[in-house]
Amino acid sequence: MPAVIQVTPNPTVRKAPPKVVGPTNANPIRPTKKLPQYMINEGLARQPIQFDATKHLNFEKPSKLYTMEEIGLAGEGISNTAASEPFSLFTPEAIKQMRAEIFSPGVLENNQFASAFASNMIRGYGPKLAPFIFDAYNSPEFLRVISDLAGLDLVPASDWETGHTNVWFEDGQVDVNRTEKSAFSWHRDSFPFVCVTMLSDCTGMTGGETAMRMGTGGIMKVRGPSMGTSCIMQGRYIEHAALTAEGIPERIAIVTAFRPKDPLVTDELILTGSRPISHKEDLYYQYSKYRLDVIEARSRHQFKKILEHKRYGRDFDANEMKQWLAQQRDFIDAWIEELI
Secondary structure, three states: OOOOOOOOOOOOOOEOOOOOOOOOOOOOEOOOOOOOHHHHHHHHOOOOOOOOHHHHEOOOOOOOEEEOOOOOOOOEOOOOEEEEOOEEOEOHHHHHHHHHHHOOHHHHHHOEEEOOOOOOEEOOOHHHHOHHHHHHHHOHHHHHHHHHHHOOOEEEOOOOOOOEEEEEEOOOOOOOOOOOOEEEEEEOOOOOEEEEEEOOOOOOOEEOOEEEEOOOOOEEEEOOOOOOEEEEEOOOOOOEEEEOEEOOOEEEEEEEEEEEOOOOOOOOOOOOOOHHHOOHHHHHHHHHHHHHHHHHHHHHHHHHHHHHHHHOOOOOOHHHHHHHHHHHHHHHHHHHHHOO
16 A cells, blocks of 8 residues: 555644535536437446456556645645545446446436536436445445545545546537636535546547646646546645546546545535535435434544543543534534535
8 A cells, every 4th residue: 555644633723624605506407418329328238247346446556645735735634645646546347337337327317417517417326326336435445545545544425426427528519618728617625535537538638637726826737547547636625627638539537525434533524516416305314414423423432531531530621521512513503504
């Protein structure tokens, strides 16, 4: 496994990310651009394959891990890992099966969305419709790789954010969501970490880099991934944009969001980016379930802590308890704000 810089999150010194502003409409937008027939045919030809890490993972250490210090954002985020150069992660067989599940009839029927960022997204299909994808992103082997790179233990943020897929294809028309410089506008993610995997053949591609805005105001570009390669980014805390790629007929990228596994780690996950491209009832259920899990785990931890102090004859520290309660109040207040 690659060597990574491990840091202990410290809420007293780190900076909170700027508030992400986005649409709050209740009705998701369906895409108006019909997928090419060859993509639909991939889904129709799908054959069930069970994920096997020994066959479908092909991890190679990235050539470079960028730290938050290197991009001028020291003290921000929940880890010192900012982003990675593209690295090998999945085998060609795995990529083929992922595409087949994404374009399968059951997924396409109800899980295509559009937004100001992208004209066609496929997301929220769940483990029943795409078992291979969900088994891959929840496998211990995959999570070990991603956690080592990130510098802390991560788990998928939710089912809605597992296997989110951005689909762009050349159709001879001008895409109003693309500009000369940027395929996706400058933004911050709603989640601490994302892993982006390219599902398209990028032979002949020019451009396609990920641009990151540094703390100094400058721009750093990270090489775009090729088919089967992935990259990670602490996108909640880094303003970034995907630059336009030229010379390829399609660009399909699967993006899975992650949050800290440890409930005691600072958690600033929000729903701003997800709300307009999700069915809110399911999204709010998954979000509230995980937040309740966090509150429960934190409460158990605090309960054991005061019991231990009592056992060893220590005085009850009211100020410490008030500080803990204030932190949970902030956590719950943020939760309330997301349930629009």
